[in-house]
Amino acid sequence: MITILRYACGVILVGFALVSTGCTSNNNPTQEFDRKAMLADLSAKLIVPAYERVDAAMLRLQSAINAFTQAPSQTLLHDARQQWDSVAYAWMDAVSFDFGPAETLYGNLSVNIGTFPADSVGIEQFIASGDTALQNFERDTRGLYGIEYLLFAGSDQEIVDQFTGAGGQVRSAYLRSIMRRMYGELHAVYQEWTQSYATSFVSRNGTDAGSGTSELFNAMNISYEMIKNYKLGLPLGLRAGQTSVEPTKVEAYYSGRSIELITRHYHAVMNIWDGRALDGSKILGFKDYLQALPSGDRLIDETLQQRKSVDSALAAVPTTTPLSDQIVTNPQPAITLQAELQKLTRFLKSELSSLTGLAITYASGDGD
Amino acid sequence: MQVATAISGLSRWWKEYQHALAPARSLAYVRIIFGALMVVSCTRFIALGWIDAQYIMPRWHFPFEGFEWVTTLGNPGMYILFGVMLTAAVGVMLGAWYRVSSIVFAVAFTYVELIDKTYYLNHYYFVSIMAFVLCLLPAHRTLSVDAWRRPHLKVDAVPRWSIDVIKIQLSIVYIFAAIAKMNSAWLFDAMPLRIWMPANDTLPVVGWLMTLWWTPWVFSWAGMLYDLTIPFWLLNRRTRPYAYVAVICFHTITGMMFQIGVFPLVMTGLTTVFFFPSTMSAEDKRTTWVPSWFSKNRVQSVASSAKPTQARIPRIVGYVMGIHLLLQLLLPWRWMLTSDDLFWDENGYRFGWRVMAMEKAGTALFTVTDRETGKRGYVDNAEFLNSHQEKQMAMQPDMILQYAHKLHDVYEQRGVADPIIQAEVWVTLNGAPSKLLIDPEVDLSREQLGWERNRWVLARR
Numbered sequence: 001m002i003t004i005l006r007y008a009c010g011v012i013l014v015g016f017a018l019v020s021t022g023c024t025s026n027n028n029p030t031q032e033f034d035r036k037a038m039l040a041d042l043s044a045k046l047i048v049p050a051y052e053r054v055d056a057a058m059l060r061l062q063s064a065i066n067a068f069t070q071a072p073s074q075t076l077l078h079d080a081r082q083q084w085d086s087v088a089y090a091w092m093d094a095v096s097f098d099f100g101p102a103e104t105l106y107g108n109l110s111v112n113i114g115t116f117p118a119d120s121v122g123i124e125q126f127i128a129s130g131d132t133a134l135q136n137f138e139r140d141t142r143g144l145y146g147i148e149y150l151l152f153a154g155s156d157q158e159i160v161d162q163f164t165g166a167g168g169q170v171r172s173a174y175l176r177s178i179m180r181r182m183y184g185e186l187h188a189v190y191q192e193w194t195q196s197y198a199t200s201f202v203s204r205n206g207t208d209a210g211s212g213t214s215e216l217f218n219a220m221n222i223s224y225e226m227i228k229n230y231k232l233g234l235p236l237g238l239r240a241g242q243t244s245v246e247p248t249k250v251e252a253y254y255s256g257r258s259i260e261l262i263t264r265h266y267h268a269v270m271n272i273w274d275g276r277a278l279d280g281s282k283i284l285g286f287k288d289y290l291q292a293l294p295s296g297d298r299l300i301d302e303t304l305q306q307r308k309s310v311d312s313a314l315a316a317v318p319t320t321t322p323l324s325d326q327i328v329t330n331p332q333p334a335i336t337l338q339a340e341l342q343k344l345t346r347f348l349k350s351e352l353s354s355l356t357g358l359a360i361t362y363a364s365g366d367g368d
Numbered sequence: 369m370q371v372a373t374a375i376s377g378l379s380r381w382w383k384e385y386q387h388a389l390a391p392a393r394s395l396a397y398v399r400i401i402f403g404a405l406m407v408v409s410c411t412r413f414i415a416l417g418w419i420d421a422q423y424i425m426p427r428w429h430f431p432f433e434g435f436e437w438v439t440t441l442g443n444p445g446m447y448i449l450f451g452v453m454l455t456a457a458v459g460v461m462l463g464a465w466y467r468v469s470s471i472v473f474a475v476a477f478t479y480v481e482l483i484d485k486t487y488y489l490n491h492y493y494f495v496s497i498m499a500f501v502l503c504l505l506p507a508h509r510t511l512s513v514d515a516w517r518r519p520h521l522k523v524d525a526v527p528r529w530s531i532d533v534i535k536i537q538l539s540i541v542y543i544f545a546a547i548a549k550m551n552s553a554w555l556f557d558a559m560p561l562r563i564w565m566p567a568n569d570t571l572p573v574v575g576w577l578m579t580l581w582w583t584p585w586v587f588s589w590a591g592m593l594y595d596l597t598i599p600f601w602l603l604n605r606r607t608r609p610y611a612y613v614a615v616i617c618f619h620t621i622t623g624m625m626f627q628i629g630v631f632p633l634v635m636t637g638l639t640t641v642f643f644f645p646s647t648m649s650a651e652d653k654r655t656t657w658v659p660s661w662f663s664k665n666r667v668q669s670v671a672s673s674a675k676p677t678q679a680r681i682p683r684i685v686g687y688v689m690g691i692h693l694l695l696q697l698l699l700p701w702r703w704m705l706t707s708d709d710l711f712w713d714e715n716g717y718r719f720g721w722r723v724m725a726m727e728k729a730g731t732a733l734f735t736v737t738d739r740e741t742g743k744r745g746y747v748d749n750a751e752f753l754n755s756h757q758e759k760q761m762a763m764q765p766d767m768i769l770q771y772a773h774k775l776h777d778v779y780e781q782r783g784v785a786d787p788i789i790q791a792e793v794w795v796t797l798n799g800a801p802s803k804l805l806i807d808p809e810v811d812l813s814r815e816q817l818g819w820e821r822n823r824w825v826l827a828r829r
Contacts, residue, residue, distance in 0.1 A: 032566075032569070032579045033566070035570070205570050206567075206568075206570045206571075207567040207568070207570075208627055209627065218755075225748075225750070229748050233746065233748075237745075238745055238746060239745045239746060239747075239748065240734075240735070240736035240745035240746060240747045240775075240779055240784070240787075241736065241745060241779055241782045241783070241784055242745050243741075243743060243783075292566075293563070293566065294562050294563070294799060295799045295800075298801065302801065342733060342746075345731050345733075346730075346731035346794040346796075346802050349731050350729035350730050350731040350762065350794065350795075350796055350802070351729070351796050351801075351802055353729060354563070354727055354728070354729040354796050354799065355563060355796075355799055356563075356567060357563050357564050357566070357567030357568075357727070358567070359627055360755060360759060361755055361756040361759065362416070362421075362627075363418065363421075363422070363487065363627075363756050364489065364627060364628055364629030364630075364631070365489070365626055365627050365628050365629075365724070366489050366490050366491070366628065366631075366723050366724055367489065367490065367491040367622070367626075367628040367629070367631025367632065367634075367635070367723055367724070
């Protein structure tokens, strides 16, 4: 009996010895996935270029705003608005990377510069009182959508008049001030990515909480929820407890760019999943990761299937009428879009994290 | 005839066993190790900022049924509670004011665990059990501040069963963990290890193993066999040292692979109990007799000059331990009365040592409908729950129901008339395609959690 016990114990121990010392044997690898390569691809060809593009666009917007506020005219206003458009579009490509350097002591970048809708009353109060110091946490009185309010809320001539003469001086200063703040915040994040964070991001190539992949996964999902819940759900009055639609709560209400921005934002999120560089070339992404996992192909098929439905729903939303008007006159296409986005959620969230074994919280799990 | 002999043999053994003694230091070692582990565990919890993240920041909690009165003490209440807990753990470790320290620790730790189901872990449950068991035992009668402070407390011996209870409890944990792995997914599909192993391919030393196709099968079987047999290897004197090496390897590897906190440390620390003598050895000269399971003479007489001083344990404590162990043997099986598909509906899942037994995740969408106007809207879970709470809730029916009831109340306050709460909950188990867990048509605000199968939980197939 003892001999058998010894023998069995020996077998178990040899098994564990093999495991713990890592003996050399014939490797018969499954399709191995190189997460490090994925993180390197995504940071070098998608994340950093996305920040770079917003950074450059913001500099152009800043010049346009300086030019306009020095000598307000309809032409210069149009220039500034055009530059605002390109910043807003470029921002959609970067907004999902709201982790690491974007998590600052004073809140996340996406909140600091991307809060909407703008609080027009608050902005007017600051201007009326001559307060351009921005020493407060009212992020809906500045950022991208604060600038949008100042550049788009009214007819061309009305806006030019608002900025002209002695009365326009504080308004000009306020606009320049929130522009400076926004650029400063964005530029700091961009710089940190290029200086050190990209290296650290790529080096954390595990699947634990705090790994690059886990950070990206969580940020991608939070960004996706933003489209569904705040860019569509809230203005459409689809949220629990809402009794009516709230068309003024759309993103980019004054410029009427809501649908273009939603489309761009959605595609930007899908680029992370697909593995698509900012220039459109193919890089490694979550799709490639899934391909290397058991049942991964099944999840890829299901995800792509539902994305087709999202794409048709997106195509069915008219682009000729601003979303805020559609919400009042013809909300059904936007409601359908929201529903199709909801159906996609589980494929991007629970199923993806479950198959990849990604940790999504820091807390301890069950032991063994 | 043989039966009668066996019975009389057994009853003789039992009579002797009840009075058998073990060195008091054995029990003291357990106390010291457990106390030290708890000091580490509490300090870690505080240092990681989890008091704030888990018990202060969240708006809502998921209390256990019948323990709804256990609520978070907020800030600074939770910090004070953890401070008291940590102090008590130090007291347990040192054996200082042991009765008070051990009871305070057991109550404080268990109170915290009862606040929110989200954070339920088998090893927290194990800690609570150990804490309550230890506060009933004379673990402070030697090698302690108390015994030094009040020398009359110091004893040489304690009843042997007081140490065996701990060994049996540890064995129960391992064996039930093995039973939880005895299913076709674990053994024949190597799930969930087939998901978890490749995710660990960046580990030092063992990382390369994780991507080999056969590794998940080897680990699945090795893990099951380890859990099933390790108590016996540890009980046997000859295999014990090798078995303990296996304990160290096993818990080190699982500790590296999974985010399981102090659990590996707790198990490697407490399994040393198998090394502590549970019989009074011959070298212990003051011992008058040594009961032995294996020797032909059931009682060995040893010459001695004085009787060992021994700690007496009230009879009632013995009964409590007996009932506790009996319950421990039965509780993990209760699902047979309440569930058709335990890993799916989890009705009877907790308190059964089902550690790391499945990979499960869900996405839950709740809708709130005004019963009068019919106006329907969906809930953003992030408004009420932290990400950990949402993750746990989205796959466990009892938490889904609790959440639905809370949503009903909060939206009623916000002016929705007697809200209808419905949930579309997609759950993936071990990498299978998501299926609906809850009947999406059912108004959860009108449902109650039953002991029996809940009709609002859909079958997996």
